[in-house]
Amino acid sequence: MAEIGRWNRALAAVLIGLALVAPFILYPVFLMEALCFALFACAFNLLIGYVGLLSFGHAAFFGSAAYVTAHTVKVWGLPPELGILAGAAAAALLGTVVGWLAIRRQGIYFAMITLALAQMVYFVALQARFTGGEDGIQAVPRGKLLGVVDLSDTLTMYYFVLAVFLIGFAVIVRTVHSPFGQIIKAIRENEPRAVSLGYDADRYKLLAFILSAGLSGLAGSLKSLVFQLASLTDVQWTMSGEVVLMTLVGGLGTVLGPVVGAFFLTGMQHYLAQLGSWVTVVQGIIFVFCVLVFRRGIVGVIASYFTARRKPHGISPAATERPAEARTAAAPGAP
Amino acid sequence: MLDWIHLTVPPAPAMFAQLLVGLINGAFYAMLSLGLAVIFGLLNIINFAHGAQYMLGAFCAWFLLNALGLGYWPALILAPLIVGAAGIAIERLLLRHIYGLDHLYGLLLTFGLALIIEGVFRQQFGSSGQPYAIPPELQGGRNLGFMFLPNYRAWVIVASIAVCLATWFTIERTRLGAYLRAATENPVLVQAFGINVPRMITLTYGAGVALAALAGVMAAPIYQVSPLMGSNIIITVFAVVVIGGMGSILGAIVSGFALGLVEGLTKVFYPQASSTVIFVVMALVLLITPAGFFGRAR
Numbered sequence: 001m002a003e004i005g006r007w008n009r010a011l012a013a014v015l016i017g018l019a020l021v022a023p024f025i026l027y028p029v030f031l032m033e034a035l036c037f038a039l040f041a042c043a044f045n046l047l048i049g050y051v052g053l054l055s056f057g058h059a060a061f062f063g064s065a066a067y068v069t070a071h072t073v074k075v076w077g078l079p080p081e082l083g084i085l086a087g088a089a090a091a092a093l094l095g096t097v098v099g100w101l102a103i104r105r106q107g108i109y110f111a112m113i114t115l116a117l118a119q120m121v122y123f124v125a126l127q128a129r130f131t132g133g134e135d136g137i138q139a140v141p142r143g144k145l146l147g148v149v150d151l152s153d154t155l156t157m158y159y160f161v162l163a164v165f166l167i168g169f170a171v172i173v174r175t176v177h178s179p180f181g182q183i184i185k186a187i188r189e190n191e192p193r194a195v196s197l198g199y200d201a202d203r204y205k206l207l208a209f210i211l212s213a214g215l216s217g218l219a220g221s222l223k224s225l226v227f228q229l230a231s232l233t234d235v236q237w238t239m240s241g242e243v244v245l246m247t248l249v250g251g252l253g254t255v256l257g258p259v260v261g262a263f264f265l266t267g268m269q270h271y272l273a274q275l276g277s278w279v280t281v282v283q284g285i286i287f288v289f290c291v292l293v294f295r296r297g298i299v300g301v302i303a304s305y306f307t308a309r310r311k312p313h314g315i316s317p318a319a320t321e322r323p324a325e326a327r328t329a330a331a332p333g334a335p
Numbered sequence: 336m337l338d339w340i341h342l343t344v345p346p347a348p349a350m351f352a353q354l355l356v357g358l359i360n361g362a363f364y365a366m367l368s369l370g371l372a373v374i375f376g377l378l379n380i381i382n383f384a385h386g387a388q389y390m391l392g393a394f395c396a397w398f399l400l401n402a403l404g405l406g407y408w409p410a411l412i413l414a415p416l417i418v419g420a421a422g423i424a425i426e427r428l429l430l431r432h433i434y435g436l437d438h439l440y441g442l443l444l445t446f447g448l449a450l451i452i453e454g455v456f457r458q459q460f461g462s463s464g465q466p467y468a469i470p471p472e473l474q475g476g477r478n479l480g481f482m483f484l485p486n487y488r489a490w491v492i493v494a495s496i497a498v499c500l501a502t503w504f505t506i507e508r509t510r511l512g513a514y515l516r517a518a519t520e521n522p523v524l525v526q527a528f529g530i531n532v533p534r535m536i537t538l539t540y541g542a543g544v545a546l547a548a549l550a551g552v553m554a555a556p557i558y559q560v561s562p563l564m565g566s567n568i569i570i571t572v573f574a575v576v577v578i579g580g581m582g583s584i585l586g587a588i589v590s591g592f593a594l595g596l597v598e599g600l601t602k603v604f605y606p607q608a609s610s611t612v613i614f615v616v617m618a619l620v621l622l623i624t625p626a627g628f629f630g631r632a633r
Contacts, residue, residue, distance in 0.1 A: 124611065
């Protein structure tokens with residue numbers, strides 16, 4: 001295990017190093033967009049990968065946080081850090097309500113309920129006055145971080161986005177490896193057993209849901225500052241589908257998978273942008289492909305390759321790198 | 336936001352007109368949630384492509400008219416057959432491989448299919464709708480004294496109720512339906528009795544898809560034939576399914592029509608909420624009876 005820990009630390013150092021020099025090589029706005037979606041996908045993965053709950057309505061949290069941040073920064077004149085906190089808090093609050101309703105049902109119903117409630121949020125965003133309807137909230141000022149650092153500079157904004165992403169990512173990794181994370185994994189594997197051991201499964205599910213919603217909101221708030229725009233796209237069901245796809249491509253239930261998936265899909269969208277609706281078609285094809293033959297995702301496949309090399313005969317002691325299908329298939333409450 | 340609320344009692348004709356619109360919407364909700372329930376019962380898959388297949392039905396009728404000159408009545412038979420055949424191909428080629436997995440993968444796979452179908456049609460037709468004329472036999476309408484009833488809408492309501500009841504009768508009252516229900520409970524045992532369950536699953540999916548396509552053809556003259564018509568309706572139908580529960584065929588029919596009426600009534604009294612009211616009802620139902628009105632807790 002110590003060896004694995006060392007490898008992980010080395011990998012983390014290399015990745016952070018890459019992220020620090022990346023804006024000098026790649027287009028910074030693309031990187032910022034990818035980082036926002038990476039955080040969003042990581043937050044989503046906390047639910048599907050570790051609690052085994054498929055939320056098909058995460059755009060509601062992403063989008064409503066984007067609106068709240070855009071509104072508070074532009075109309076109320078809040079500084080960016082408070083605007084982002086307000087957005088994330090609003091998303092967590094919304095997540096409390098949605099989660100409280102949705103955890104009453106399991107499996108496939110959970111997905112449909114979250115989708116339906118997110119659609120309701122979409123219609124509210126379409127009609128409410130402060131969201132600007134079809135136009136969205138445009139020209140959101142990035143402002144000065146803590147009143148000192150001017151975020152209108154692209155490079156400064158990039159490092160701010162990177163910092164927020166790393167904080168969010170650290171929170172997720174810490175959560176997954178905490179006792180709380182162990183319990184939610186136990187609930188995923190066998191809910192009746194976790195309940196019989198005295199854990200209030202619904203409370204843990206709700207907490208995980210709120211955390212996931214809040215972090216999705218953090219990503220949405222960040223995105224609204226990067227693009228200086230909060231629009232209906234952020235809150236639409238297609239956005240919920242995209243985050244599912246990012247996580248699926250990267251690898252459900254892997255720590256780095258959502259990040260890889262987010263970069264992969266954001267990159268693809270940039271390359272295919274001129275193709276119009278074909279992007280949707282390509283996304284659909286990737287969905288079908290992943291579900292049929294690539295359920296472990298990019299990181300899942302790589303990780304299982306390394307695990308197999310490291311322990312040629314042994315059985316992996318940790319359940320973390322098991323293929324996603326075996327894990328979700330064992331999930332209770334999905335008859 | 337409080338200035339949204341201005342309750343006024345509208346004149347009776349306007350109210351009946353909205354109720355009629357609600358009943359029409361309800362007819363489509365009922366037919367679509369019925370198909371979803373039938374497919375879910377046997378395949379254990381939530382067919383996210385159901386909306387796209389409804390849209391395919393409408394486009395199929397449009398193509399039949401504009402390319403082959405075949406009108407509404409042939410389309411009413413042909414479009415469900417064609418789209419249903421496409422559904423059978425999907426089941427054979429794709430869905431078959433994921434039955435052993437968690438249900439979530441079925442949702443994701445059919446979501447991908449919906450994206451593919453809708454993307455192709457959006458690329459060809461944009462997001463605007465194509466008009467589809469009401470068949471000449473059903474043009475015009477009659478005055479009922481308290482409201483004007485267009486003939487085509489009356490036909491849609493009658494036809495959809497007939498289709499729903501026929502489906503209910505087939506599943507609950509015939510030998511074929513008995514096999515179907517038995518296979519839903521225990522496919523292995525039914526197969527052991529010599530019934531070809533995989534073929535039954537294939538045909539069930541085809542029938543569910545054909546039902547969606549039939550709804551699409553019937554919807555074509557009312558709403559415009561648009562690539563987006565499927566995704567607009569499918570999420571609402573999901574909410575209807577959550578409310579009704581997927582355990583019961585009759586439940587799907589009743590809740591479809593009832594929620595259409597609720598939506599119509601909301602349009603009369605508080606139009607701003609009409610797009611969200613079904614979701615609000617869903618939230619309330621979850622609070623009161625988490626399993627839905629006709630469902631078993633899952």
